[in-house]
Amino acid sequence: MNISPTNPAQNPLFQKIEKVRRQRKVQDTHINLAHGSGGKAMRDLIDDIFVSNFDNPILSQLEDQASFDLTSLMQQGDRLAFTTDSYVVDPLFFPGGDIGELAINGTVNDLAVSGAKPLYLTCSVILEEGLPVDTLRRVATSMKLAAKNAGVQIVTGDTKVVHRGAADKLFINTAGIGVIPEGITISAHNLQPGDAVIINGELGNHGAAILIARGELALETTIESDCQSLYSLVQTILKVCPKVHAMRDATRGGLATVLNEFAFSSDVGIRLYEQSIPVREEVKGICEILGLDPLYLANEGKLVVIVPGENAEIVLSAMKSHPAGKDACIIGEVIPSPPGVVLLKTAFGTERIVDMLVGEQLPRIC
Structure with a gap:
């Protein structure tokens, strides 16, 4: 008897397999x-930890791949967005999130900022021998909740185990696909002089939270990672x-x-206004102590939006109406020259170049 690919849950054999699996x-x-x-x-690990948490009709078939109905995808848009990312954050759990939530939201956000509706993710894990099973179970549960919220x-994945010392506890790779609606064309090549630069809130919270969570500094703060899904906020922006x-x-790189x-x-310049850029005082303090620049600190729930200048206020208002954008600010503008250069107008009225990050301020922050 074959399992029906259209509605496997109604097949008696499928139901029997599911009972054994659980x-x-x-x-x-x-x-x-x-x-x-x-x-x-x-097989027991996959069924107990992953299938039980991520359960859905596509995943439950446990094929070597996930298959989709192209007709239903095409009804949602005219292009696919496809992305992948790997997560090696240390520590696995930190204020405001963990590696599992980070993996889901990070991949969802990479799709969302293209204008796509995120639909399906993969999950591949590399486990170090000796990792507590309860740790893995906790991460999988977090991924389940983050996926539900997003x-x-x-729908598919892979599991590998390496010898003790060959990895650091747990690494996760997630890939995702989404559908971009017709008429949406978001690209780094689209900037025009006069465009406004908008950010949806405070910078550097994730990088600072990870740094404090490592326990290398004798500091006590209430800073939490800003790890969150941004898809809903992107939809709010695109509506207006x-x-x-x-x-x-x-x-x-921040x-x-x-x-x-x-x-x-886009071969244009960008001018930022230092006094308009939102950074928590605690983050500023940490940066001053360590010689870091909050403009380069990592974020996991912040997006940069470039819109025509005439649309800036309506976009800002829409973002502020959303929980993920309540602290949104216009922080700069696109200028014709110098091309390829980002300038920062300081609180003293001078300007300095904000160059590309050379090296890594904080390794393993995502």
Whole structure:
């Protein structure tokens, strides 16, 4: 008897397989090499940790790939967006999030800033021998909740186990696909002089939260990561301004890196206004102590939006009406020259160049 690809849940054989699958439990307290062997231990791990959390009709078939109905995809837009990212953050759990939530939201946001509706994700994990099973279970539960909040399904994946010391506890790779609606063309090549630069809130919170969570500094703060899905906020923006010129989430390299990439791609200049850029006092303090620049600190819930100047106020108002954009600010403008250069007008009225980040301020922040 074959499982129906259209509605497998109604097939008696499928229901029997599901009943057996849900009874499989991991008996070990820590990950061992058998969990990556392809045998029963690995099957129990997948069923108990991943399938039980990510359960959906596509994933439950447990094929080597996920298949989709192209007709339904084409009804939602005329192009696919496809992205992938890997997550090696240290520590795994930090104020405001963890590696699982980070993996889901990071990939969802990479799709969302193209204007796409995120739909399906993959999840591949590399596990170090000796990782507590409860740690993996906690991460998978976090991924489940983040995926639910973002409205996406995790539909396929992979599990590998490496010898103790060959990795650091847990690495995650997620890839995602989404559909871009007709008429939406968001690109780093679209900037025009007169465009406004808008950010949806405070910069550097994620990078600062990770730094404090590592316990290398004797500091106590209430800073939490800004890790969150931005899809809903992007939709709010596009409703009032479908002609957004460029949009990107400011993760590694922070705001400065994103804007340098924009300026270079469009061959224009960008001028920022220091007094308009929102940074928490605690983040400023940490940066002063360590000689860091908040413009380069990583974020996991901040997006940079470039819109025509005449649309700036309506976009800003729409962003402020959304929880993820309540602290949005217009922080700069696109200028014709110098091309490929980002300038910062300081509080003293002088200007300095905000160059591309050289090296890495804080490694393993995502």
